[in-house]
Amino acid sequence: MPIGEFELIDRYFRTAASCRSDVLLGIGDDAALLAVPPDRQLVAAIDTLVEGRHFPVGTAPHSLGHRALAVNLSDLAAMGADPAWFLLALTLPRADEDFLAQFARGMHALAQQYEVQLVGGDTTAGPLSVTVQALGLVRPGEALRRSGAQAGDLLFVSGHPGEAAAGLLLEMGGVEPPAGCDENLTALLRQRFLYPTPRLALGRALRGLASACIDVSDGLAADALKLATASGCGLRMDVGQIPLSAAAQAVVGPEAALRNALAGGDDYELCFTVPAARLAELPGRVANVKCAVTCIGVIDSAPGMRLCRGGSPVAMDVAGFDHFRSRD
């Protein structure tokens, strides 16, 4: 006999470790009841993953549970927020217990790591799709926005954009690694797609220093341009400075690695700006953050994005991800 909706919620979600004393009422009522500290503002994000669109059919449920939460925590990281709570809307074709057990394990492992608690949800039958809504907290005035950059601010990116896109290509069987390619490299790239790391520590470290911040989910070029545009500016990006992954270059080649970095998506790195006059503060801020940050360009006053290599302009098609327009 199939497991019922309420039994399912009980077995896999309600019993998850509650880790926060500010949850006055969690799963099991009409809504959750949460205590917001008086000196905090609320940060709220929502993101959906649809099977066949955001993850290949047959993706391990453990990864899916992780990713659905991670992509939302990434949005909170881009705001410089501390994650607190999340809600889960899970639509799945049938109540497959093995799927649910793995999905819940992947989600709860990440939740425990960042001390964020599942406080409510909705499970329903339908085509596989996961929506997570994440709530975070930030002191008044400390939230990072997309819109604060000014001409002359330097542009940075964390990690190695393009790795996740290469990992997705490997997952989809869309690329054949060169003969003799180190399996650790392909494993690393797959891992970067399947288990993205939300850059929460970096977001926190940038509070009060970064003039603007965005998370890189639709491709570095598109997201950097969104940041600049929201700030009423444009940008110049030196493609030679983009911190390409050695693994991605080895597996898909240097040209595809660069294209993936600019237009691949799914990286969940942070792209941010720092005023030139405060550049000296950055190394100290990020010393204990476990990811590299690299200067890749500068904000300028002319709208739009100009790509260069060294001093010379380069022309590339770097359209980012748009769910209602096809891309290669």
Add this chain to the structure above:
Amino acid sequence: MPIGEFELIDRYFRTAASCRSDVLLGIGDDAALLAVPPDRQLVAAIDTLVEGRHFPVGTAPHSLGHRALAVNLSDLAAMGADPAWFLLALTLPRADEDFLAQFARGMHALAQQYEVQLVGGDTTAGPLSVTVQALGLVRPGEALRRSGAQAGDLLFVSGHPGEAAAGLLLEMGGVEPPAGCDENLTALLRQRFLYPTPRLALGRALRGLASACIDVSDGLAADALKLATASGCGLRMDVGQIPLSAAAQAVVGPEAALRNALAGGDDYELCFTVPAARLAELPGRVANVKCAVTCIGVIDSAPGMRLCRGGSPVAMDVAGFDHFRSRD
């Protein structure tokens, strides 16, 4: 050329009237930034509507926009909360502008009525499905819960449960109204399914008086039992006291009207309990609330639900809605 994701958000959602000064940063950044008053707790709910499961294929997009928000506001009503903000995760097969314009109009009309503001969202391509996450506010100690009922408390329901289920039957062509049946009655029933009214005013009126409250989304019998069980109690319900709708009785007959009231779902009425000693306070509280409230039973200490008519027990199958189990 099809409309793109970002253009779509701009055209139909970002430009919606902003009605709240506590939205520090709305649609258009990585997350929304919201000011929670220091003397309020946060109430958070999430609900998904899937095409073919929660609404028939071909449902008017205007109704869908209304319902997706209304079912979440109903959860806030059941907590006695004031609605404040919501986020929208919209998955649709293609960016159909006519669909979007109507959907947004239906959603925004309800949002404006209750002064709740759309502050963020995610649009993606996939099978039609709408997830709304609603945030409300309540003073510490004032939230209504499912778990506060005690033996001897009287059980109430608002409105006329079963109307929405009859309306859905009409929408699906699953019932033929009797010859000569007043078209206003069928129109009313369809309206109750397509445009449910969240009982926010009633929820507010019950703060500090109702000992427990739940919204009726899965059928009155199942939801009343959930309330009693969460309170560590059981209940006796007099089916003869259930305020059946005259319209539903005329269109589907008295027997089906009762079955729909008990097990139909989609009503979004409130089911609540009041201690017998405080019953005299109820009429004054609900005098200005635009829906009837009717006493239908009593909480008792024995677990489970006992249905009766007058003093005599009655046996009926009243299983409520469970997304992973089929029903008639």
